[in-house]
Amino acid sequence: MAEQWIYLDGQFVTKENAKVSVFDHGFLYGDGIFEGIRIYNGNIFKCKEHLDRLYDSAKSIMLNIPLTYEEMQDALVETLRRNELRDGYIRLVVSRGAGNLGLDPNRCPKASVVIIVEQLAIYSEEAYRTGLKTVSVSTRRNIPDALNPKIKSLNYLNNILVKIQSNLAGAGEAIMMNAQGYVTEGSGDNIFIIKNGVITTPPCYLGALDGITRQAIIEICHKQGYTLKEEPFTMHDVYVADEVFLTGTAAEVIAVREVDGRVIGEGHAGPITLKLLEQFRSIVDQDGLKVW
Numbered sequence: 001m002a003e004q005w006i007y008l009d010g011q012f013v014t015k016e017n018a019k020v021s022v023f024d025h026g027f028l029y030g031d032g033i034f035e036g037i038r039i040y041n042g043n044i045f046k047c048k049e050h051l052d053r054l055y056d057s058a059k060s061i062m063l064n065i066p067l068t069y070e071e072m073q074d075a076l077v078e079t080l081r082r083n084e085l086r087d088g089y090i091r092l093v094v095s096r097g098a099g100n101l102g103l104d105p106n107r108c109p110k111a112s113v114v115i116i117v118e119q120l121a122i123y124s125e126e127a128y129r130t131g132l133k134t135v136s137v138s139t140r141r142n143i144p145d146a147l148n149p150k151i152k153s154l155n156y157l158n159n160i161l162v163k164i165q166s167n168l169a170g171a172g173e174a175i176m177m178n179a180q181g182y183v184t185e186g187s188g189d190n191i192f193i194i195k196n197g198v199i200t201t202p203p204c205y206l207g208a209l210d211g212i213t214r215q216a217i218i219e220i221c222h223k224q225g226y227t228l229k230e231e232p233f234t235m236h237d238v239y240v241a242d243e244v245f246l247t248g249t250a251a252e253v254i255a256v257r258e259v260d261g262r263v264i265g266e267g268h269a270g271p272i273t274l275k276l277l278e279q280f281r282s283i284v285d286q287d288g289l290k291v292w
C-alpha cells in the first residue's frame with residue numbers, strides 16, 4: 001500500500017495525522033465500540049451483519065453514531081477505494097468523543113468515527129492444518145449483566161487479561177469460561193466443539209460475542225446438513241471432543257490441536273473443521289457488499 005489513508009470524522013488523513021484527543025472517552029475509559037471486518041477480493045464480507053452489530057452495540061450503550069447507516073457504508077467503501085484495497089482488514093471505531101475528565105458521557109458532545117483499512121497478517125496455511133495450542137484461563141468472561149460480551153465495546157481489558165495468561169502459558173489462544181464454569185469463547189474468537197459428528201457452540205447468553213463468523217458457520221452447518229447445537233458445555237467436553245475449532249474475522253475457522261495439555265482428536269485439524277473452512281472460504285467473496 002502506498003500512502004495509508006485513514007477516515008477520521010469525515011476527513012481522509014495520513015497515518016501521521018490520524019490523531020484523536022486525549023480527552024476522548026474512548027481513550028480515557030474505553031467508552032466506545034468497534035467492528036473488525038474483512039474485504040475479500042473486493043467484497044466486504046457480511047457488511048450488513050457487521051454494521052447491524054455496530055449500530056446495535058451503539059444503541060445498547062446509548063452512543064449516538066453521527067452517521068446514518070448509509071453514510072457509514074459509504075464511508076467504508078470510500079476508505080477502501082482511497083486505499084485501493086481489495087483484500088484486507090477493516091477496523092471501524094466509534095468512540096464517545098472528547099469530553100472532560102469525568103465519566104459522564106453527556107459531557108461528550110460528538111462521537112468520533114475512525115476507519116482504518118490495511119493488509120492483514122493472518123495465520124499461515126500450515127497453522128490451519130496443524131491447529132493451535134490453547135489453554136483455559138482462570139480469568140472469567142465478563143458477566144452479561146455487568147458488561148455484556150454481546151456489545152463489541154472498546155473495553156477489551158477482560159480479553160487482554162486472558163491474552164496475557166495465554167501468552168504466559170505459551171499458547172496461541174485461550175479458552176474463557178463464565179463464572180459458572182461454562183465455556184464461552186476465546187480471547188478474540190468463538191468456539192465450537194465436535195463429538196460424534198455433532199457440532200456444538202455455546203449460546204451467546206453465557207457470555208460470548210455473537211460472532212459474524214460464528215453465524216456464518218452455523219448457516220453453513222445447516223445448509224450442509226450437519227447437526228448443530230447451541231448448548232452450554234464445560235472444559236471436560238472440550239477435552240474429549242473429536243475436533244475443536246475457533247472462528248473469527250481474522251482467524252476464519254482454525255483448528256485447536258491441544259487444550260490444557262490434552263491432545264484433541266489426532267492432534268491436528270480434523271476433517272469436519274477443514275471442510276467447514278473450505279466451505280467458509282467459498283462464500284467470503286460472494287456474501288456481502290461488492291466494492292470493486
Ligand code: PMP
Pocket residue numbers: 036159185186187188189190208209210211212213214247248249250
Ligand atoms: N469473540 C470476541 C471476544 C471477539 O473479539 C471476536 C472478534 N475478533 C469474536 C468473538 C469473533 O467475532 P467475528 O466472527 O464477528 O469476528
